[in-house]
Each structure stands twice: as structure tokens, then as C-alpha cells.
Amino acid sequence: MLSYTEENYLxxxxxxxxxxxxKKEAGTNExxxxxxxKPATVNxxxxxxxxxxxxxxEKYGKITLTKTGMKAGVEVLRKHRLWxxxxxxxxxxxxxEVHQVAEQLEHIQSQKLIDSLDKFLNYPEFDPHGxxxxxxxxxxxxxxxxxxxxxxxxNICKMVAxxxxxxxxxQYVIEVGLGINNEIKVVSKNPYDEMLKIEVNGKTSNxxxxxxxxxxxxxxxxxxxKSCKLNCR
Amino acid sequence: MLSYTEENYLxxxxxxxxxxxxKKEAGTNExxxxxxxKPATVNxxxxxxxxxxxxxxEKYGKITLTKTGMKAGVEVLRKHRLWxxxxxxxxxxxxxEVHQVAEQLEHIQSQKLIDSLDKFLNYPEFDPHGxxxxxxxxxxxxxxxxxxxxxxxxNICKMVAxxxxxxxxxQYVIEVGLGINNEIKVVSKNPYDEMLKIEVNGKTSNxxxxxxxxxxxxxxxxxxxKSCKLNCR
DNA sequence: TAAGAAAGTTAGACTAACCTAACAAATAAA
DNA sequence: TTTATTTGTTAGGTTAGTCTAACTTTCTTA
Numbered sequence: 001m002l003s004y005t006e007e008n009y010l011x012x013x014x015x016x017x018x019x020x021x022x023k024k025e026a027g028t029n030e031x032x033x034x035x036x037x038k039p040a041t042v043n044x045x046x047x048x049x050x051x052x053x054x055x056x057x058e059k060y061g062k063i064t065l066t067k068t069g070m071k072a073g074v075e076v077l078r079k080h081r082l083w084x085x086x087x088x089x090x091x092x093x094x095x096x097e098v099h100q101v102a103e104q105l106e107h108i109q110s111q112k113l114i115d116s117l118d119k120f121l122n123y124p125e126f127d128p129h130g131x132x133x134x135x136x137x138x139x140x141x142x143x144x145x146x147x148x149x150x151x152x153x154x155n156i157c158k159m160v161a162x163x164x165x166x167x168x169x170x171q172y173v174i175e176v177g178l179g180i181n182n183e184i185k186v187v188s189k190n191p192y193d194e195m196l197k198i199e200v201n202g203k204t205s206n207x208x209x210x211x212x213x214x215x216x217x218x219x220x221x222x223x224x225x226k227s228c229k230l231n232c233r
Numbered sequence: 234m235l236s237y238t239e240e241n242y243l244x245x246x247x248x249x250x251x252x253x254x255x256k257k258e259a260g261t262n263e264x265x266x267x268x269x270x271k272p273a274t275v276n277x278x279x280x281x282x283x284x285x286x287x288x289x290x291e292k293y294g295k296i297t298l299t300k301t302g303m304k305a306g307v308e309v310l311r312k313h314r315l316w317x318x319x320x321x322x323x324x325x326x327x328x329x330e331v332h333q334v335a336e337q338l339e340h341i342q343s344q345k346l347i348d349s350l351d352k353f354l355n356y357p358e359f360d361p362h363g364x365x366x367x368x369x370x371x372x373x374x375x376x377x378x379x380x381x382x383x384x385x386x387x388n389i390c391k392m393v394a395x396x397x398x399x400x401x402x403x404q405y406v407i408e409v410g411l412g413i414n415n416e417i418k419v420v421s422k423n424p425y426d427e428m429l430k431i432e433v434n435g436k437t438s439n440x441x442x443x444x445x446x447x448x449x450x451x452x453x454x455x456x457x458x459k460s461c462k463l464n465c466r
Numbered sequence: 467t468a469a470g471a472a473a474g475t476t477a478g479a480c481t482a483a484c485c486t487a488a489c490a491a492a493t494a495a496a
Numbered sequence: 497t498t499t500a501t502t503t504g505t506t507a508g509g510t511t512a513g514t515c516t517a518a519c520t521t522t523c524t525t526a
Contacts, residue, residue: 043506060503262474273477293475477516480515493500496498
């Protein structure tokens with residue numbers, strides 16, 4: 001049985017090394033930053049997780065998940081996203097409120113609970129942020145690779161998910177008038193600081209590079225089911 | 234903010250000192266037994282809870298909850314019973330499965346969550362075990378005082394709740410054919426060991442004193458809305 | 467009312483997760 | 497290729513919550 005804390009490490013590692021366009025291994029500092037902990041703390045836990053055969057790791061080396069570790073990590077992610085969907089759809093939580101509570105709910109231990117919840121929600125494929133919910137086998141059907149930053153001015157795309165789930169970011173997204181499945185027209189890009197002028201439902205906004213990096217999109221080709229150079233998903 | 238552990242202590246104290254027919258104060262050993270911990274462990278925590286002004290307690294004295302402590306304790310109980318109701322009604326959990334999972338869910342921190350859940354369940358008054366769910370102000374409308382042991386042979390009564398929520402006990406209850414709101418006829422009582430012969434839906438069973446002590450009932454007078462000598466609720 | 471039993475307390479130890487400060491290795495830049 | 501920067505590790509310390517073993521107080525009962 002994994003502790004609450006161990007589960008968090010495995011989920012974080014899964015997100016850092018497996019999801020979407022991420023690279024395939026992680027480092028101590030990176031993981032510490034993701035978890036909001038100090039590298040020294042993380043280092044201790046890495047030894048423990050290695051001992052338990054949940055990660056592959058050598059001193060001064062990079063971290064990857066073992067098969068067991070990956071299974072555990074993806075399961076926590078599945079729970080997280082199912083709970084987010086529950087909160088959003090059944091309990092009238094807003095987009096930016098679900099994450100914080102799901103962080104707690106994802107650690108409830110009961111296979112029956114998560115199976116029943118999945119059924120109750122009618123086996124949803126996406127959570128309220130557009131992220132793919134792993135199925136009961138831990139499989140993830142889609143992955144996102146392209147962000148708003150990758151789109152050249154003059155083109156249209158569609159937002160499919162957000163990379164950052166923090167409340168401040170999500171509130172910013174709402175302010176711009178954006179939501180899942182909304183079309184975005186990239187009007188222009190400032191060559192100096194990469195600010196983008198975008199248009200959403202007739203509303204024009206200027207957004208930063210950092211903002212654009214956190215919006216997953218599919219390009220106009222993908223929207224029409226045509227072949228895609230950007231490898232959106 | 235209270236820790237998971239502190240919440241458990243306060244809930245236990247509430248149940249031991251406030252609920253139903255319980256006495257008005259608790260002891261260290263009693264509390265330790267209820268929580269499945271050693272008295273020494275509980276003793277440490279008592280000092281901490283006193284420091285935080287959640288309990289009234291002097292060395293070698295009895296324990297009672299302060300107003301703040303009681304509020305916190307009853308809130309945990311409310312969450313527990315709302316989650317039990319959710320699991321039972323929406324996720325098809327059985328009577329004897331809900332408790333273990335609700336023990337975990339009761340510690341999720343989110344006022345909005347519990348308010349929304351209450352609304353989603355349409356403000357239920359009773360949990361699947363017949364126990365009263367405290368309302369959002371922490372008020373408990375009913376309390377149970379009479380158990381099956383209090384009924385004299387020849388009389389009829391109605392089960393309203395169970396005192397013990399453990400799975401083994403509940404499975405035993407099911408075996409006897411009992412459930413909330415079922416009528417029970419006490420056929421006879423063995424004067425030697427106080428075994429009761431009871432009849433439920435035409436089925437006759439012999440049950441122990443210990444069993445009977447854990448079934449809350451209302452007497453035939455209460456069933457008819459007449460005045461009641463036993464002070465059933 | 468005095469002894470034994472029950473209830474409660476203290477001291478000392480352990481574990482899981484965290485930290486800071488100092489150090490070591492690996493990588494990037496000059 | 498040497499130095500500076502970044503990344504990672506180690507040592508030592510803290511806190512919360514648990515334990516066992518030994519002790520003290522209070523209660524019960526003969």
C-alpha cells in the first residue's frame with residue numbers, strides 16, 4: 001500500500017515523464033519544483049521509491065518510472081480527473097475550483113469507489129480542463145502536443161486543454177473568453193516579446209508567450225480531420 | 234486547521250459523549266479503545282487538544298468537548314454520514330461497505346463540497362444505518378435511546394438504527410433479515426443468558442444480548458405516535 | 467479501610483516527511 | 497579546458513503521531 005505522499009510523487013513523475021509532449025525522464029530539482037518541496041526532501045523519497053521498485057534511478061542520474069510505478073501514477077491521475085469531472089458536472093463546481101479538492105479526493109483508497117464513480121459519470125473521456133482521463137486499464141487514448149505558441153499568425157486553431165491547472169491561470173483564461181473547444185484566431189505575433197494578438201468569439205486579446213505555452217490546441221488541419229504536420233495528437 | 238488525526242479524536246469524543254444515550258464524559262482508555270490506539274498515545278493528544286482549547290481536561294480527570302471542539306466533531310460526523318448516504322444511494326454501495334470509505338472521505342477539506350453534496354442528496358436526514366445526519370448548523374434533530382435489549386418479551390418494536398457500524402455486525406444483521414424500519418417481535422427472553430428469540434418478517438432468530446444492545450429501536454407506542462415511557466427519542 | 471484492580475500518566479524510542487546548510491558532481495560557458 | 501553555474505546529495509535536525517514499559521493515581525471491593 002502506498003502512502004498519500006508516495007502517490008503524489010508517482011503522479012507527478014507520470015505527468016513529467018509520460019504525459020503529452022513531456023520528455024521521458026525527470027530530475028530531482030524539477031520534481032521538487034513540481035511538488036513544491038525541497039530537492040533534499042525529494043532525494044530521500046527517491047531512495048525509498050527505488051527501494052520499492054517504483055522508479056529507476058541511480059545517483060546523479062535521471063528518474064523514470066518502472067512499470068509498477070507507472071501503473072500507480074496513472075491510477076492516481078485517473079482518480080484525480082474523475083473526481084474533477086464529478087465536482088464539475090454533479091456538484092456545480094467551477095473550472096478553477098475543482099483541482100484543489102480533487103488533490104485530496106484522488107487519495108481515497110477504494111477500487112469499488114472509483115469504478116462506481118466512473119460508471120456514475122458514464123465513463124467520461126475528458127475532465128473539465130480537457131485533459132484525457134485514463135481508462136480503467138490505465139490507458140490514455142489521446143495526448144496533446146501542440147500549444148497556442150506553435151501557431152503561426154493568420155491561422156485558426158481550437159483549444160482542447162490547458163497545461164496549467166492552477167486557479168489564477170484558469171481565471172485568466174476565462175477573462176480572455178476562452179474555454180474548451182473554443183476556436184482561436186491568431187491575428188499577429190509581436191516579434192520582440194512574442195506577445196500574441198488572438199481573437200476568441202469576436203473578442204480580441206493580447207496574451208503573453210507564457211500564457212500561450214499553457215494552452216493546448218489542435219490546428220486547423222486536425223479540426224478538419226486532415227493530416228497534420230504539427231502532430232497535434 | 235485541524236489535522237486528519239485531530240478530527241478523528243474530536244469525532245470519537247462527540248460520539249462518546251454527545252450521541253444518543255451516551256454519558257456526558259469520556260476517559261482516556263475508553264477513547265483509546267474506540268480509536269484503536271494505545272492509552273499512552275491518546276494521552277499525548279489530549280494535552281494537545283486541551284492546549285488548542287478543543288477539550289476540557291485535567292490530569293486524571295474526565296474528558297468533555299468545548300463548544301469549539303464539539304462543533305468540529307459534529308462537522309466530521311456530518312461529513313461521514315453524508316458521504317455514506319452518497320455511496321449508498323448514488324454509487325450502489327451496500328450497507329456494510331459504506332463505513333470504511335466514508336472514514337476516509339470525511340476528512341476532505343472543502344466547505345463548498347459538503348454543502349453541494351448535501352444539496353445533491355436533497356438534504357437527507359438519515360444515513361444508510363438510520364443514524365441522524367447533523368444539519369449544516371451542527372444540530373441533531375433526533376436521538377435514539379432505546380435498544381432491542383430494553384424490550385420485554387411479547388412486545389413489538391421497530392428498528393431505527395444500529396449502534397455498531399462495523400461490517401461483521403452489519404452482515405450479522407442482514408443474516409437475521411433485519412433492516413432499517415423493519416418491525417421486530419420479541420418472542421421470548423432466556424433469563425439465564427438473556428438470549429432473545431425474535432421474529433422479523435416471519436423469520437425467527439435467536440440473538441445475543443450483545444447483538445440486541447446494538448440495535449436501536451422505537452417501541453410500539455412511539456410507532457403509533459403515542460406517549461412513550463422508554464423515552465425512545 | 468486497605469489491598470488489588472482498573473485507569474491514567476510518563477519517559478524514551480521509532481518512523482515518515484519535511485527542512486537547512488554544506489558539499490559534490492555534472493553541465494554549460496568563457 | 498578551466499571556471500562558473502546548475503543540479504544533485506549528504507548530514508543533521510524538527511514535528512506529528514505512534515509505540516512499549518514502567519510507574520502513579522483513583523476506584524472498587526472484600
